[in-house]
Structures are given as C-alpha cells and as structure tokens.
Amino acid sequence: MxxxxxxxxxxxxxxxxxxxxxxxxxxxxxxxxxxxxxxxxxxxxxxxxxxxxxxxxxxxxxxxxxxxxxxxxxxxxxxxxxxxxxxxxxxxxxxVTSWVEIPQVLNIQGNGGDTRFTPVEPLAKRNAIQVPTGFNPLTLQLTLGHDASLAAYQQMVGISRTLGKVGFKIIMSGGAVGYGFGYMAVGEMPNITRNQANQVQAAITLLGRFITYQ
Known part of the structure; x- marks a missing residue:
C-alpha cells in the first residue's frame, strides 16, 4: 500500500x-x-x-x-x-511517434467515467433496483498558465481548431503512467483574476479507456 x-x-x-x-x-x-x-x-x-x-x-x-x-x-x-x-x-x-509536454499545467480534474446505472422497477418489488449498464463519458479538464508565446500551446490550439484527436499521457509521481486517446479542445481566452496567474482551460474527451501502468 x-x-x-x-x-x-x-x-x-x-x-x-x-x-x-x-x-x-x-x-x-x-x-x-x-x-x-x-x-x-x-x-x-x-x-x-x-x-x-x-x-x-x-x-x-x-x-x-x-x-x-x-x-x-x-x-x-x-x-x-x-x-x-x-x-x-x-x-x-x-x-506513438513522439510526445509533447503540455506547458504550465496548474490543475487537472477528471469529469465523468463513473458507472452509469439504469433504474428498474419490477411490479412485484416495492424497492426499485439500479442495474449497471456501462460508464459515462470521461473528460480530462486541465487548467494551464496562459502564455500564448509557447509553441506547444499554439500546437494545441491548432489541433483544437481542426477537431483533432491526440494521445494523452500522465506521468504521475510515484512512477505510474496513464494513457488516453480522444479529442482535444483548448480555450484561447484567458481567465484574468486579480492576484492570480492568468489561466486558460484545455480538455481531452476520451474515446476509449484510460489505462494506467505502474
């Protein structure tokens, strides 16, 4: 453990x-x-x-x-x-030919990917049941420090504008490595807030599974 x-x-x-x-x-x-x-x-x-x-x-x-x-x-x-x-x-x-570092990641959050249930209400039962029927779509939401001069950021924007698909890789502290594949969407308008670094949002919506190796 x-x-x-x-x-x-x-x-x-x-x-x-x-x-x-x-x-x-x-x-x-x-x-x-x-x-x-x-x-x-x-x-x-x-x-x-x-x-x-x-x-x-x-x-x-x-x-x-x-x-x-x-x-x-x-x-x-x-x-x-x-x-x-x-x-x-x-x-x-x-x-995969090569990997490009996503610059200035401040935060990452996964949305979805949880089990999807369908309620069933048999007439002979007073208690309805939930039957697992799959998984909800998974989106990885990244918050980046905004710097429009970065080549990697501009490449990400270009992929986003053409509805491109990319591989995604997380190298976690402790040695685990996770992989996904899906559409990349990148914001261009930064969030500008007093006493905070300017931020922009990026997201990857997975088409397949997210796989982790140790």
Missing amino acids: AYFFAEGSRFQFAAAFDAAKPVTAASNANPTQLTSAAHGYANNEELLFTSAWEDATDTIWRAGSVATNTLNLQGLDTSNTNFFPAGSGTGTLQK
Missing part, C-alpha cells in the same frame, strides 16, 4: 503516429495476443489500437511479449467472449 500526490506529475500529448499496421488476428486471452505480420514493434512501446472490440478500441496500450509477427497488449484481458466476441478483434496498430 502506498499514497501518491499530484506534485511532480507531468502531462503530455501526442498528435503524431506511425502508419497503421493491420492486425489480422486477436486471441481471447489474458492478455490478448495480436497477429500483425513483421510489425517491427518492441516491448513497452506505446500503441494505439483500433478494433471492433468496443472495450479495447481507441485506447493506447503497451506492447509485451513481442515476436516477429505477434505481440500482446499489456493489461488487456479479452477472455470474456460476451464483451470480446471471438474473431472480431482485428483492426490496426499505430505507434
């Missing part, structure tokens, strides 16, 4: 990915094993996986047990065929 704190955390985004490589087979296993001929990836490389498996797609995973034509995705358990139908996991992999 351990406790970790926000201080020392770093935040990065990735807008550049290598060309997509086809995944021709995906096993129902823990972790899943993918077949991709002569993929050229190495262990622990960060890969964007797109697939018909809704609980795995649009997510950045780390490669493991890499061989010439196969690899696994660390932490992806696809053994339940109700959620990962056999034969449906084919798709593509793209390696």
Whole structure:
C-alpha cells in the first residue's frame, strides 16, 4: 500500500503516429495476443489500437511479449467472449511517434467515467433496483498558465481548431503512467483574476479507456 500526490506529475500529448499496421488476428486471452505480420514493434512501446472490440478500441496500450509477427497488449484481458466476441478483434496498430509536454499545467480534474446505472422497477418489488449498464463519458479538464508565446500551446490550439484527436499521457509521481486517446479542445481566452496567474482551460474527451501502468 502506498499514497501518491499530484506534485511532480507531468502531462503530455501526442498528435503524431506511425502508419497503421493491420492486425489480422486477436486471441481471447489474458492478455490478448495480436497477429500483425513483421510489425517491427518492441516491448513497452506505446500503441494505439483500433478494433471492433468496443472495450479495447481507441485506447493506447503497451506492447509485451513481442515476436516477429505477434505481440500482446499489456493489461488487456479479452477472455470474456460476451464483451470480446471471438474473431472480431482485428483492426490496426499505430505507434506513438513522439510526445509533447503540455506547458504550465496548474490543475487537472477528471469529469465523468463513473458507472452509469439504469433504474428498474419490477411490479412485484416495492424497492426499485439500479442495474449497471456501462460508464459515462470521461473528460480530462486541465487548467494551464496562459502564455500564448509557447509553441506547444499554439500546437494545441491548432489541433483544437481542426477537431483533432491526440494521445494523452500522465506521468504521475510515484512512477505510474496513464494513457488516453480522444479529442482535444483548448480555450484561447484567458481567465484574468486579480492576484492570480492568468489561466486558460484545455480538455481531452476520451474515446476509449484510460489505462494506467505502474
């Protein structure tokens, strides 16, 4: 058991990915094993996986047990065929080319991502029940110190203006690393308040899962 704190955390985004490589087979296993001929990836490389498996797609995973034509995705358990139908996991992999530091992050807050429930009221019961039916959309909200001269900030604004998608990476104090993938939206009008640094808001709305590795 351990406790970790926000201080020392770093935040990065990735807008550049290598060309997509086809995944021709995906096993129902823990972790899943993918077949991709002569993929050229190495262990622990960060890969964007797109697939018909809704609980795995649009997510950045780390490669493991890499061989010439196969690899696994660390932490992806696809053994339940109700959620990962056999034969449906084919798709593509793209390696993250580079990460760019998000400048002057003052605060980060996650909104959503909690369990979504649907109420059910059987006539024979006086007590209604809540059935979990999935998860609400997750948005990561960042508060940045506003400095329009920063190249990284201007790149973020450009991505936002074109409705671009990016990888997102948190390097937390204590060594854990988290990944997401989704749309980036960046404000351009700073909040100006007496006795506070000028601030601007940025957000990333995730399309897939947020995955953490230690």
